[in-house]
Amino acid sequence: MIAALIYVVSVAVFLQFFVYYCRSILAASRKVELSTRVREVTGIVNEDVAAEDFGRLLQLVRLCPERGDDQTEIRAVGAYYTLLNILRRVSSPVIPGVAAWAQQERRSCSHFAAVALDRRISYSRDLFTQQVADRL
Amino acid sequence: MTLGPADYLIWSIGFLAEVYVVVCSVYRKSFLRYLPLNFYMACDALVTFGLYYSLHTYGYNSPAYSYIYYYSDSLLMVLMFWVIIKFYLQVFDEMGVSGYIRGAAVLLLVFTALFSYGVVHEHRSNLTGRFVVQLGQNLYFIGVILTYLLWGAILKLRETRARLTQLVLALGIYFSATAGAYALRNLFPGLQASVLRWVPPIVGVWLPIAWAYTFTKVSERARLVPAQLAVRAR
Numbered sequence: 001m002i003a004a005l006i007y008v009v010s011v012a013v014f015l016q017f018f019v020y021y022c023r024s025i026l027a028a029s030r031k032v033e034l035s036t037r038v039r040e041v042t043g044i045v046n047e048d049v050a051a052e053d054f055g056r057l058l059q060l061v062r063l064c065p066e067r068g069d070d071q072t073e074i075r076a077v078g079a080y081y082t083l084l085n086i087l088r089r090v091s092s093p094v095i096p097g098v099a100a101w102a103q104q105e106r107r108s109c110s111h112f113a114a115v116a117l118d119r120r121i122s123y124s125r126d127l128f129t130q131q132v133a134d135r136l
Numbered sequence: 137m138t139l140g141p142a143d144y145l146i147w148s149i150g151f152l153a154e155v156y157v158v159v160c161s162v163y164r165k166s167f168l169r170y171l172p173l174n175f176y177m178a179c180d181a182l183v184t185f186g187l188y189y190s191l192h193t194y195g196y197n198s199p200a201y202s203y204i205y206y207y208s209d210s211l212l213m214v215l216m217f218w219v220i221i222k223f224y225l226q227v228f229d230e231m232g233v234s235g236y237i238r239g240a241a242v243l244l245l246v247f248t249a250l251f252s253y254g255v256v257h258e259h260r261s262n263l264t265g266r267f268v269v270q271l272g273q274n275l276y277f278i279g280v281i282l283t284y285l286l287w288g289a290i291l292k293l294r295e296t297r298a299r300l301t302q303l304v305l306a307l308g309i310y311f312s313a314t315a316g317a318y319a320l321r322n323l324f325p326g327l328q329a330s331v332l333r334w335v336p337p338i339v340g341v342w343l344p345i346a347w348a349y350t351f352t353k354v355s356e357r358a359r360l361v362p363a364q365l366a367v368r369a370r
Contacts, residue, residue: 003270003273003319003322003323004319004323006273006277006316006318006319007316007319007320007323009277009280010277010280010312010313010315010316010319011312011316013284013308013312014308014309014312014313014316015282016285016303017283017308017309017312020287020305020308021302021305021306021308021309021346021367023365024298024301024302024360024362024365025304027360027365028298028358028360069349069352069353072346072348072349073344073349073353100256112340114222
């Protein structure tokens with residue numbers, strides 16, 4: 001009985017902490033404006049990045065050379081996005097408010113992926129410039 | 137049961153991340169500010185190395201390995217309480233209640249020691265298996281409660297230090313996942329051989345990786361409003 005209670009409480013607390021943690025990562029990228037370069041590459045024209053673009057943006061991120069310091073946050077946000085997808089599908093017929101919130105969060109995840117892509121493109125350019133300079 | 141490449145990989149990642157946290161903390165001149173955390177990470181790295189050594193000396197199924205594993209886990213848990221208390225002291229820094237927090241911490245440690253002694257004394261003929269799992273489950277659950285209360289205090293006091301916030305959140309994930317895994321193992325011992333075998337090592341790796349990430353990416357001066365992280369219906 002005690003084990004069951006501990007299990008239920010732990011799962012509830014875990015989900016809460018996980019959501020807070022992912023939102024704390026997203027909060028940092030929310031303030032960052034997307035560059036024209038990344039908008040050209042991805043074809044994003046609107047101010048907000050579409051929630052459905054997350055997978056495509058992540059694929060582009062993986063095509064760029066790794067910076068080595070953003071893997072943890074990308075994985076955490078990827079897991080958060082999957083969780084939000086499930087939540088949105090489950091809640092949309094029953095609680096539309098929750099589904100709308102999940103959709104908003106998914107948009108934040110996509111924006112985060114676009115910012116990560118932007119940083120990786122800058123990193124690739126720096127690498128290229130350095131290589132050219134080394135050859136000269 | 138023998139260990140496969142995945143076990144060794146998780147082990148190596150954990151060890152490297154633990155060492156990295158200490159080195160990064162020294163490099164960024166945060167070692168003393170987060171002394172309990174760094175001490176815990178250093179001890180955790182030593183324990184990881186010790187476990188690897190004892191595994192090769194005594195074997196995975198030996199009682200010696202089990203004793204080293206569970207006793208070191210309990211000792212690390214006591215050190216972890218010290219880490220949490222340091223976080224409490226940082227959050228309540230400006231309120232001048234450090235004396236009360238230290239008093240409460242000593243009481244908590246004495247109570248935990250007495251409780252553990254009582255339980256060990258009661259089960260001295262059966263100090264393995266189910267008992268160890270139950271004790272681990274209770275200790276980790278105390279960690280869950282303490283971290284949750286700390287998070288409540290962070291929200292209530294509008295703490296804005298992003299690094300502190302992320303360190304506490306990562307700790308909350310670690311405690312709740314481990315306590316949940318222990319409780320599930322208590323409920324369904326059969327699951328240990330399959331799914332639950334992987335949960336504690338993966339969660340054990342999560343904490344040093346998340347803390348390493350925080351020390352690398354989040355500066356001491358970075359600010360965040362934790363109240364904005366709360367989930368609200370729109």
